[in-house]
Amino acid sequence: MNTILVSSLPIIFMLHDFEEIIMMKPWIKKYEKYICQRFPKVGPRIVSHIKDTSTEGFALCVATLFLMLGAVTLFSLWENSYMLWMSLFVVFSLHIIVHIIQWIVFRRYIPAIATSLLCIPYCIYGISQIVNMFTLSNILIYSFVTSVVVFLLLLVEHRYIAKLIK
Numbered sequence: 001m002n003t004i005l006v007s008s009l010p011i012i013f014m015l016h017d018f019e020e021i022i023m024m025k026p027w028i029k030k031y032e033k034y035i036c037q038r039f040p041k042v043g044p045r046i047v048s049h050i051k052d053t054s055t056e057g058f059a060l061c062v063a064t065l066f067l068m069l070g071a072v073t074l075f076s077l078w079e080n081s082y083m084l085w086m087s088l089f090v091v092f093s094l095h096i097i098v099h100i101i102q103w104i105v106f107r108r109y110i111p112a113i114a115t116s117l118l119c120i121p122y123c124i125y126g127i128s129q130i131v132n133m134f135t136l137s138n139i140l141i142y143s144f145v146t147s148v149v150v151f152l153l154l155l156v157e158h159r160y161i162a163k164l165i166k
Contacts, residue, residue: 023111087146
């Protein structure tokens with residue numbers, strides 16, 4: 001596996017999440033009414049959650065993901081074992097795709113779209129390397145399990161950990 005590709009994932013992740021951390025509060029302030037009008041069923045819940053979460057609380061959630069991603073990256077490089085790293089890369093790439101879909105649906109700037117668009121070549125290159133190195137069944141199984149674990153972690157983080165810091 002390409003060492004630069006592997007070791008750069010935590011850096012790319014943080015650059016992407018910096019945009020989200022920095023821009024979330026000004027963005028929600030600017031688009032609160034638009035979000036609630038355009039998406040009446042989920043908009044008020046999204047706005048409420050973002051307004052109730054401090055920037056520091058959100059950054060704490062990002063930090064825990066960064067530490068996990070950094071540990072997996074170091075382990076993968078140290079042990080020359082990339083299955084878990086591969087699944088995290090796939091989940092990150094799916095995360096980038098979700099942001100692009102959100103941007104298309106929202107039809108305006110969203111926090112994370114600038115870095116999401118910049119991540120596209122990195123994700124395409126990484127996925128092409130992964131497809132050549134791992135079987136499709138391993139990619140799908142490991143990525144599915146990792147997606148579930150990351151989703152549950154994010155759920156706990158946003159529901160409890162982010163609220164620790166006001």
